Amino acid sequence: MRLGVDAGRVATKVAALRDGALVVGVSVPARGGVAVSLRRALTALRESPALRDSLHLGDAPGLGGGPGPRGSADRRDSRGSPGSPGVRASAPGPGAGGPYGGAEAVVVTADLPAGELEPVGVLRIGAPAHAALGPLAGWPERVRGASRTAVVRGGHTLTGFPLAPLDRDAVRAFAAEAGRAGLTSFAVTAAGSPTSAAHELAAAALIAAEVPGARITLSYEFGRPGLRERENSAVLNAALRPAAERLADEAGDVLARAGIGAPLCFARNAGGLVGAEYYRRYPVVAHASAAGSALAGAVRLAGVDSAIVADASPREVRLGVVEAGRPRPGPGGGADLPGLSPGGVPLNMSLPMLRRAVLPAGREELLEGVAALRRAAPGLPSLLVGGACRKAGDAGGADRAGERPDVAAALGPDWTVPAGAELAGAVGAAAAQVSAEVERIVYATGRAELEHELADARDEALARVVSAGAAPGSARVASVSRNPLSYLPDGLYRVRVVAAGTTG
């Protein structure tokens, strides 16, 4: 059994999947943070007769793991909100987690609140750029205010030669100053790091020496050319890390208390999932993942592998296309994913192509979007899912049905609402597989050298997918692409390797 958790802003939904099929799901109103909502949703799920029936448990206690460690119970009590409805005041008794004893994985899709972005020490290694293109240009004041930035000499050409020696003194001075300002999250971006990350790695060592306990994100991990996008991704990752670590801790704690020994995972925003440990280091890959999870879940619920999907939340309707089980990627940059990019700064992730509309005002926009997607992906079925997919009053669940716009009426006929449509996000999360990718620029002057570089990138992708939570035996390369770069010396290729695997 796999559990998917869709921690939305309005409701938290949990879906249990067995052999890829939805067994049971619950929805509870989101209150008191992701971890608290998760705990309440798991309680509701455990008490759901459907789960008991499906597991043939009757009234007997289950066979799952024991209660969580005593120490964590104390921690939870000290900062939890015991008064919230649905939260048990006492630690659960033996067997409380029984129904989940056989869980293989728990996959969370969650958007960390924008308010929890930490200030970041942003170090850029390369030549100074025009002010409009400098570090943190375009970022909202709430992040920029307490952050520190510096540009120091260094970096590499795309063919891998140093532009200038790394200015180590300047790096130390910057780290010291940021440390004095109380910063612990750092993002380091060097010009040319998709080809050579040497200066990023050297700078990280200097910062770590200067600021003990610093969390350092290096941009080459998001190794696409395009310095601003890479830097912004690294900064966002660094800014998310403290909140991500808290969420991973709290959610892990909730699972332990529920007796769930299965690995905790987080759905990626571009499809797939990563383990909690990887998430703590690279939360940006899982940030704003709800949209992609809902798209993937919709096709799974409908039993098809390709569809046009409308994901209706009480706030807005999101339209996307799923092909062969995976959301069709958008033009990139992430500006079309709300909540992902602070202030709309460009990022460098391959995110699902989405069109959005807010009803009732955006009905024209919605229909236009539908028409565009049908042109783009002719002949696919149309699926309507999400917390607001049913007309007010049709659905039970926890959403308040008050002034909810009638999405189905706005969309018109030809839309199928699959069974369990409200749980699409949770279902998509639960069904995801571990994935990780490596993107870099390689400079190879001959075929043999290129093959060597490709093999190297494959190895790194496999290593990375294992560190993202895949069982080593299950890791495999899902795709390899290489494109020559125009107007540059022969032998420069952009290489991208995607690896995938299964948990446990």
Add this chain to the structure above:
Amino acid sequence: MSAAGWESAITVAELVHGGPLGEAVLLGPRDGGGEVRDVRIADRLEVLASITPHTAVVLTGAAAEGGWAVEMALRRAWEQAAACVVAPAAAVSADSTGSLAVRLGVPLLVVSEDPLITAVRIATAAARPAAARTQLVARCAQELARAGTSARRVVGVLNAELAGASVALVDAAGTVLAGSRAGLAGPPLAEVAVPGPGGEELARLRAAGPPRSPGWPAVVAAVLELAVAPLTAWAARARLAAAREAAFGSALLDRLLRDPGDEGALRDAAALGWAVHGPLVAYVLRPVPPLAPEDLARHTPGVAASFDRPLVRHEDGWAGWCPPDPGLDAALRALPGRLPAPCSAGLSGVADGVAGLGGALADARAASVVAGSAGTLVRADEVGPAQLLAALPVDTLAAPARAVLAPLLAADRDGVLIATLAAVLDTGSPTAAAERLGVHRNTVAARLDRVRALGFDLEEPAQRLALHLACRVLREERGQ
């Protein structure tokens, strides 16, 4: 051998299929286009503006600079009704350029050699089509010589060399002995008889496929003729070997039965893959109706070949043995449909090594007799008196039975005496017989008295058995 059409213009298909451009890849229409009367080398696309119909256009230089140039040449060739376009492999992508060739119906020949050499080959073939065709026939003769006297290889050569035609060797009943079933489809391009070693018609070689040019059927017929001699040789050889093997197998079995310790026989048996140690079961196939010895001999190779376990001629049928095997039953049951003559089958119980083989074969044979009708399998360990009686050859015994019972038959107008006698002999007691017949015991006793009065002594064992059999046979005959 210059039949009609031998001199007609060569076609694109003939150039490629076994012709002078045998190494070329033909993209485009599957039926291969029309006649080639001329060839033109095009080093610039402009050349294509001035070609005449039925010309093969060989692209070189700027006209073969890439897929785009080849596509433009195809288009112009189509406009000019050219016979085909020949392009170097480096300039062509099979997917896209090939689909345009299909779309326009212009054959595109992709060659790896120097296009100028190709042009010379085409020019020669176009100028002297008979010579080109003779060349193909000559090459086939060479390949056939290399194939030897294996029917499979001979027909394989025909199918490979006569590309575009399908050739099959088929017997009088329509069974494909070698080659492709497609050789039977549609009207034949050419067909020749293959005589057996004795001169009788053994099979026919038949080629089918599109008639690509007026000359093509004649070429195909010429090549098929070349294959007749090796095929006749094959038939003779196959027949000899089969007869030899069959006689050897059955002699070996006799040796083993005579002396289970005959070391030479045991070694020969092992060489044939026959089991000689450990537990064995024997099986017997018995033709129904029985076959004359010469027919048994004639069918032996076919029977042996139709079963994946040993089968040799033995007494009035075929026999074999193997280690006990759960699949044997099913294999034997599936066998009759594949045999050349209808047979019943018998299967023995388990015997220990070759020493027990004689007994096992006798059991299996008895079981095959019990099985009676064709297509039936009986296991010896399942045979009881009822089966044995049921297996009586009614036809053979009916006349003697009538003779034995003649006095009784004469006296017994309504058949009650025979029925009573049979019931008493079947059940063994007048009381049980009365019960079976639904009459009083005294009635049975009275009828038996009448039987005895006619001269039959039921207490005398030999007479009792003869009577019992006679009753049984007559009852069977009457369908009671």
Add this chain to the structure above:
Amino acid sequence: MTGGGVEDDPRDRAGDAARANAVGAGELGFLAAGSRVFAPGAADSSFRAAREWARGLLTANGPVPLVDAGELPPDAMVAAVSLVGSTTAFGEYLPGGDEPVRAVRALEGRLGERIAAVVPLNTAAENALLPLVAAASLGVPLVDGDGTGRVFPLLEQTTFALGGVTPAPLALAGPLGDVVVVDSAAQRVEELVRPLVLAAGGWVVAACYPARAGKLAESLVPGSVSRLVAAGRPGAPRAVAAPYGVRVLCSGRVTAVEQGPEPGPGRRLPSRPASILVREHGGLARLIRLEAYNEILMALADGAVAATAPDQICLISTADGTVVDVDRAAAGMDVEVVVLRAAPAWHTGAGRALGGPQVFGLGVPG
């Protein structure tokens, strides 16, 4: 809209340069959108960087005046400004901000006189924005026009060249602080500049084709900048960006992309040839073959020439209406193949000789 309220034929607008008289931060968004109606690269790092750079300058320095070449004194010196090199490198080695000024000052040093205005060499994506950046940095007006009316891979493929203006002397300034002045015969420029660009970090701002305004007015494609501003306004039909006419060759699906051979040493073109095969949806279901060297140079429909350079051939994604970069075309994409008629200067004997497919090795018979 800056013009009248009447919806007019875009062809009429070709010579009408006075639609906008300045480009400020407000018009920038329209110009940026208009510059991509028929050019790829919407999501490229380099395009975003160029736009942010321009936005920063226009916000700080105010709008850049947009002038007709005829409005300038006939003897005023004008230089064309363009990005030369790799957009990937531009997105990675970001401009320090002084590249246009360094290039223009170096050119002025060579010429011995000041530049009165800058003119775009072409107006595709970044190249519509960099001349604006240069004008804003230098404090001079931007000429409403450009030197190609489309985009070509080689520096010498311009209407300026057709009008008798030579690219040299030209000055290059790169992101690592380098400045190089090149003065040579027109046909040697490309060969000299390419290795310099690589050495300078993969991209440079080039100030080139210095010419008197009077001479320039005869050879430029007029009105390009204001036209793109109009084309980029929400709801504007895309034909606005194609003043000499646009037609849809077919609507279909990419069935294959074939990479040509690796270029050997001494290559003249900055990329490998590629062929894109498109199967037309419906209609005649024709097979369309597009031959590309960075730009699509020729379209064959069932083997017959349907369009060639110097007309511009674009692939437009049916999914989102954006232009598909040749490098990123992939089997399975649904596209429209669109042909934009080139400016009249290209449809002359000299124009075809300079911008026709034979320049790229595609010998199309007459």
